[in-house]
Amino acid sequence: xxxxxxxxxxxxxxxxxxxxxxxxxxxxxxxxxxxxxxxxxxxxxxxxxxxxxxxxxxxxxxxxxxxxxxxxxxxxxxxxxxxxxxxxxxxxxxxxxxxxxxxxxxxxxxxxxxxxxxxxxxxxxxxxxxxxxxxxxxxxxxxxxxxxxxxxxx
Numbered sequence: 001x002x003x004x005x006x007x008x009x010x011x012x013x014x015x016x017x018x019x020x021x022x023x024x025x026x027x028x029x030x031x032x033x034x035x036x037x038x039x040x041x042x043x044x045x046x047x048x049x050x051x052x053x054x055x056x057x058x059x060x061x062x063x064x065x066x067x068x069x070x071x072x073x074x075x076x077x078x079x080x081x082x083x084x085x086x087x088x089x090x091x092x093x094x095x096x097x098x099x100x101x102x103x104x105x106x107x108x109x110x111x112x113x114x115x116x117x118x119x120x121x122x123x124x125x126x127x128x129x130x131x132x133x134x135x136x137x138x139x140x141x142x143x144x145x146x147x148x149x150x151x152x153x154x
Contacts, residue, residue, distance in 0.1 A: 006081055006082075007080070007081055007082040007142040007144075008075075008076075008077075008078075008079040008080020008081045008082050008083055008141065008142050009078065009079040009080055009141060009142075010079070010141055010142060010143060010144055011079075011111060011112075011113055011116050011117075011118065011141045012113065014078070014079060014108050014111060014118060014141065015108065015111075016108055016109060016110065016111060017107065017108065018078060018107070018108045019078070019105055019106065019107045019108075020073050020077035020078035020105075020106050021073070021103060021104065021105050021106075022069055022072050022073045022076075022077070022103070022104050023101060023102065023103040023104070024069060024101065024102055025099060025100070025101040025102075026061045026065070026066075026096055026097075026098060026099065026100050026101075026102060027098065027099070028098050030061070030065065031045055031046065031059070031061050031062065031065065031098060032046065034061075034062050034064075034065045034068075035062070038062070038064070040062060040064075042062075044056070044059065044060055045059055045060060045061065045062055046059065047059070056095050056097075058097055058098075059097070059098060060095040060096060060097060061095075061096040061097065061098065061100070063090075063092045063096075063133075065096075066092070066096045066102060066124060066132060066133050067088075067090055067133065067135065069102060069104040069124060070088070070090075070104055070106060070122045070124070070133075070135050071085070072104070073104055073105075073106040073122070074106060074120070074139055077106075078106050078108065078120075079118065079139070079141035079142065080142070081142065082141070082142025082143075083139050083140065083141055083142060084139060084140040085137070085139055086117065086137070086138040086139055086140060087137050087138050088135055088136070088137030088138075089135065089136055089137065090133060090134065090135035090136075091133070091134045091135075092132070092133060093130075093131050093132055093133060093134060094126070094130050094131065094132045095132070096126065096132050100126045100127060100132075101126065101127040102124045102125070102126055102132060102133075103124065103125055104122060104123070104124040104133070105122060105123055105124075106120050106121075106122045107120060107121050107122070108120055109121050109136075116140050116141060116143060117138050117139070117140060118138070118139050118140075118141055119136070119137070119138050120136065120137055120138075120139065121134075121135070121136045122134070122135040122136070122137075123135070
């Protein structure tokens with residue numbers, strides 16, 4: 001496989017309005033693994049007895065776990081592999097509970113071909129069509145290699 005074949009879309013192949021989607025059901029395992037990787041063992045995420053006494057009444061997924069679904073779309077679909085984050089801001093609008101299915105949509109809203117930057121907006125909704133996240137940011141899509149890249153044999 002050629003190196004360039006594993007790269008995502010370059011800025012000249014993206015149009016304003018292009019969208020990509022990803023949906024995932026958040027599992028208890030996801031929450032514990034995210035807590036382990038980030039060392040964020042907030043009892044609101046991992047202790048049901050504690051969480052029952054909170055505003056949410058049940059454990060909630062980490063906000064950044066939900067936000068990472070935006071990163072998934074950017075890094076795998078739009079633009080895809082080779083994408084580099086420049087900035088992102090987000091609003092968490094509703095809790096995400098274990099067993100919620102979250103669909104994230106990313107949309108290209110502005111392109112700067114000279115600086116190789118794509119501005120995006122993103123949002124996530126749960127299975128009840130409740131918006132749980134809104135985000136916006138800037139990424140750098142992958143660039144075409146300047147020199148031919150040797151083929152990698154399988």
